[in-house]
Amino acid sequence: xxxxLRNKGRRRIKTPAIATLIFLFIIIAVSxxxxxxxxxxxxxxxxxxxxxxxCLENGVGNFFGFFQTKSSLLKKNDELKxxxxxxxxxLLKLEVLKKENNDLxxxxxxxTETNTEMAEVLSKPPRSLYDTIIIEGGEDKGRIAGARVFxxxxxxxGEIENVYGKSSSVKLFSSPENTIDGFIGRTAVTxxxxxxxxxxxSARLPKGVDIRKNDVIVAPGYGDFIIAKxxxxxxxxxxxxxxxxLKSPIGFxxxxxxxxxxx
Amino acid sequence: MANITRRxxxxxxxxxxxxxxxxxxxxxxxxxxxxxxxSYYEILIAGLIIDSLYPHSFIIPRISIGFTFLAAVVFLxxxxxxxxxKFY
Numbered sequence: 001x002x003x004x005l006r007n008k009g010r011r012r013i014k015t016p017a018i019a020t021l022i023f024l025f026i027i028i029a030v031s032x033x034x035x036x037x038x039x040x041x042x043x044x045x046x047x048x049x050x051x052x053x054x055c056l057e058n059g060v061g062n063f064f065g066f067f068q069t070k071s072s073l074l075k076k077n078d079e080l081k082x083x084x085x086x087x088x089x090x091l092l093k094l095e096v097l098k099k100e101n102n103d104l105x106x107x108x109x110x111x112t113e114t115n116t117e118m119a120e121v122l123s124k125p126p127r128s129l130y131d132t133i134i135i136e137g138g139e140d141k142g143r144i145a146g147a148r149v150f151x152x153x154x155x156x157x158g159e160i161e162n163v164y165g166k167s168s169s170v171k172l173f174s175s176p177e178n179t180i181d182g183f184i185g186r187t188a189v190t191x192x193x194x195x196x197x198x199x200x201x202s203a204r205l206p207k208g209v210d211i212r213k214n215d216v217i218v219a220p221g222y223g224d225f226i227i228a229k230x231x232x233x234x235x236x237x238x239x240x241x242x243x244x245x246l247k248s249p250i251g252f253x254x255x256x257x258x259x260x261x262x263x
Numbered sequence: 264m265a266n267i268t269r270r271x272x273x274x275x276x277x278x279x280x281x282x283x284x285x286x287x288x289x290x291x292x293x294x295x296x297x298x299x300x301x302s303y304y305e306i307l308i309a310g311l312i313i314d315s316l317y318p319h320s321f322i323i324p325r326i327s328i329g330f331t332f333l334a335a336v337v338f339l340x341x342x343x344x345x346x347x348x349k350f351y
Contacts, residue, residue: 027328039315043316049279129317
């Protein structure tokens with residue numbers, strides 16, 4: 001015997017379609033009236049998960065680290081020792097330059113250091129989207145939108161975009177559609193960088209401007225903080241401009257702590 | 264009862280994946296659950312969570328709704344797809 005299938009497809013989709021439209025309407029209406037309503041509730045609820053997730057990542061890393069062979073660890077240790085020695089020499093040179101820089105700034109009557117506060121990174125790329133990071137501390141720690149965010153005392157990586165109760169979201173300079181002005185450290189030529197996502201930035205400069213691979217781009221204002229490093233330059237015969245491809249000075253996936261400018 | 268338990272466990276997995284994993288890993292998980300369970304409305308909540316955690320305003324100015332909108336489209340598209348698919 002042949003049984004015909006009952007055609008209840010259209011009826012089945014009608015209710016979910018109406019429910020979805022109502023849901024979208026409510027979300028748009030609430031977001032338009034109170035833009036931080038959902039972010040505030042959801043970010044406060046996810047902080048324990050992020051913290052737990054960080055412990056889990058460390059635990060998994062340690063577990064797999066246990067299975068590394070002794071010879072590979074010895075080899076890695078030797079390599080790291082060599083790197084450490086070269087970095088110590090560079091550090092000494094940097095200390096001298098830093099002191100000289102501070103003295104010159106004092107002579108010119110400028111500020112010599114930035115007042116910052118350390119903050120733990122709760123979510124970072126690739127987990128977070130659009131080159132943003134979520135850091136611990138929001139209104140409870142007096143954070144304000146627009147405050148600059150640093151990596152140690154050498155790199156400026158972004159600005160606080162949204163402040164919630166106990167967390168804040170930081171928009172990195174490499175975030176798409178983001179632009180920032182800086183200047184080439186070696187030649188002091190002004191350059192406007194555009195975020196490309198994934199820790200990448202780009203800029204367009206006239207062909208005559210002297211810019212090379214590994215040049216650093218420094219943020220304007222006091223502090224001489226690095227915002228990007230030149231990766232490559234591209235130009236064609238017919239174009240009077242050159243395209244500069246830049247990378248953020250630090251890898252965001254290894255970021256654990258940042259420093260936030262205090263108001 | 265077993266169905267509800269399975270669904271609750273799936274919801275928990277989805278929530279954890281949305282918060283802790285990159286979007287390109289949590290999106291396939293959400294799509295799998297969409298086809299495993301009937302009317303998987305939770306995918307809309309997952310979209311809302313992503314939009315709220317990482318605000319942007321690509322579709323509507325000053326309103327972060329991109330992932331919620333995408334989740335709604337996938338959710339509604341799943342009905343005709345599921346109707347025409349046969350699971351063995």
